[in-house]
Amino acid sequence: MNWFLKGIRMGVRTEKDYHHETKWPSRLKRAQEGEVKCPTDAIGEEWRPERCIFCRACEPLFSPTGETLTPKVERSDRTFRRSFYLYPLDAGSCGACNLELRLISSPQYDMTRFGIFFTNTPKHADALVIMGNLGKRMEEVIRRAYDVMPSPKLVILLGTCAISGGVTGIPPDIRGDVIIPGCPPTPASILDALIRAKGGEIP
Amino acid sequence: MRIIGDLGPYCLTSEGLREGPCAREVEEHRDLGYGSFNFLYGPSAGGLLESVGFEIATYGESIERIGHVPYKGRQIKITQLPVEEALIRVERINGAFAASHSISFLQAVEKAFEAEVPYEVTVSRMAQLELERIRNNLFVIQRVLESASFLVPSYLLLQQVEEVNRTIARSCGHRYFFGANYPGRVECEHEVPSLKIGDVEKILENRIFIDRLQGNGVIKEDNSIGPAARASGFRYDARLDSDLFVYRDFDLKVPTQDHGDAFSRILVRLEEIKESLRILQELRVKPHTFPMRVRDGEGIGRVESPSGDLAYLVRIRNGRIERAFLLAPSSVNMRLFLRSMPGNIFTDFPFNWESFGIWISELEVDLK
Ligand code: SF4
Ligand code: SF4
Secondary structure (H helix, E strand, O other): OOHHHHHHHHOOOOOOOOOOOOOEOOOEEEOOOOOOOOOOOOEOOOEOHHHOOOOOOOOOOEEEOOOOOOOEEOOOOHHHOOOEEEEEEEEEOOOHHHHHHHHOOOOOOOHHHHOEEEOOOHHHOOEEEEEEOOOOOOHHHHHHHHHHOOOOOEEEEEOHHHHHOOOOOOOOOOOOOEEEOOOOOOHHHHHHHHHHHOOOOOO | OOEEEEEOOEEEEOOEEEEOOOOOOOOOOOOOOOOOEEEEEOOOOOOOOOOOEEEEEEOOOEEEEEEEEOOOOOEEOOOOOEHHHHHHHHOOOOHHHHHHHHHHHHHHHHHHHOOOOOHHHHHHHHHHHHHHHHHHHHHHHHHHHHHOOOHHHHHHHHHHHHHHHHHHHHHHOEOOOOOOEEOOEEOOOOOOOOOOHHHHHHHOOOHHHHHHHOOOOOOOOOOOOHHHHHOOOOOOOHHHHOOOOOHHHHOOOOOOOOOOOHHHHHHHHHHHHHHHHHHHHHOOOOOEEOOOOOOOEEEEEEEEEOOEEEEEEEEEEOOEEEEEEEEOHHHHHHHHHHHHOOOOEHHHHHHHHHHOOOOHHHHOOEEO
């Protein structure tokens, strides 16, 4: 049978509300008093998701709520309301951030319904999505990708390695307009962040 | 005995370590001369999932010579750390193979501690490894379909990858098994993904797809591992020769093919998905703890990751890692990929590359 007909027969697989309960990573809340030895110094006065690698070492003093982590959107741009092209750039990741980013194009999440697409060249990109630590020879690659992007443009830091370094290295030296915590961030948090970055509303 | 690959200063074989690196053929570097040129593909080129560079020498269409140029390499230090702290770094060497890395690392630690691992823990680990294999093999097939521009089937595969990730999250609390395994403890519950393998099989019957992959990237080498070995008729699989698992109790079938091309690698991976699902259904998994006494010692752990043998050699002194070496399957597969490429044309590059299931993260890591 041809693929078009088969596709129609399969029906809609896309989920209206794509948020799912996942324990790790999710928002953590304090469950008991006590001193925590956190490997990334994510617990100070309060819990800082952008430093957390969700390693569970603070259990049971902290416990996962299962709620999707909220990304920090410091700058959004309504110019990208209808079409928002992303250029993913792996600075030195473990690969899981790359995979989760790919999965927002799976039928369950279907990023294209929100006008979000991937592009193969930074010249056509509205946002640079950086993941991972700063790899040995990546500094120049990041700078060149950023420089050739047309304005207006956004920088999105995906995952703890890119935001604060985590336990495997240092973060790339670039300021993020949008910060998506998680190790790796779930497709639901990634999609939430992207929709807000383009000036939209989360369903 | 089979040669598996270099593990630090040693050569790991199916019968243990040998001093010195594994012997292998010296690559001959023929000068290409007039009319040839070199170019760099990557490091951040559209279509590649991770950053990686290739230096390619060509006269125009067919690839004459190809070399790997590292870019994204990280240095990850685990020596001098206690086992738990080393483990959270080991999990993050290659997120897609995190179960394989952490289980193999823990097996090495357990050998060093001379610990007895209960049957329940072994079974839980097998379930994780099979789930990881299913996810990865689906993803490899998806990547090949995407690079061949078969978009509808490619999305269908992505849907199944997502289904497996959700299953892993329900089972172990995290979509990539981070935090599922500890020294003396395993966290996962019994979960089996509901997949539509029949749909995947139908896709792979498509004539145009087959034509693109058949005869592409042929490699038949004795010194190979994983699906690349099995696609060229070598029945190599760590699950057959490791005494750290109980696959024999489950009558494991290891599929092989003969042609050693990209298509054979895909067929092997598809058959493996079915076999892994069957085993998964028979395993009974629940969280379990067991006592472990810390002592000085050294051990090797080895698992069959989705792309072949993955091993750690770990030495522990005073409860801390004194030295650790990793044999990443992607390093063996990269050598095979580079050797399979000359003589193929540039448009064959993406399918052939994806068919090996190589992860640059673990290949370029400098583990200290
Ligand atoms: S999960 Fe790990 S990294 Fe996050 S706050 Fe707890 S101890 Fe720190
Ligand atoms: S943030 Fe976590 S998942 Fe992402 S690259 Fe770093 S270690 Fe991997």
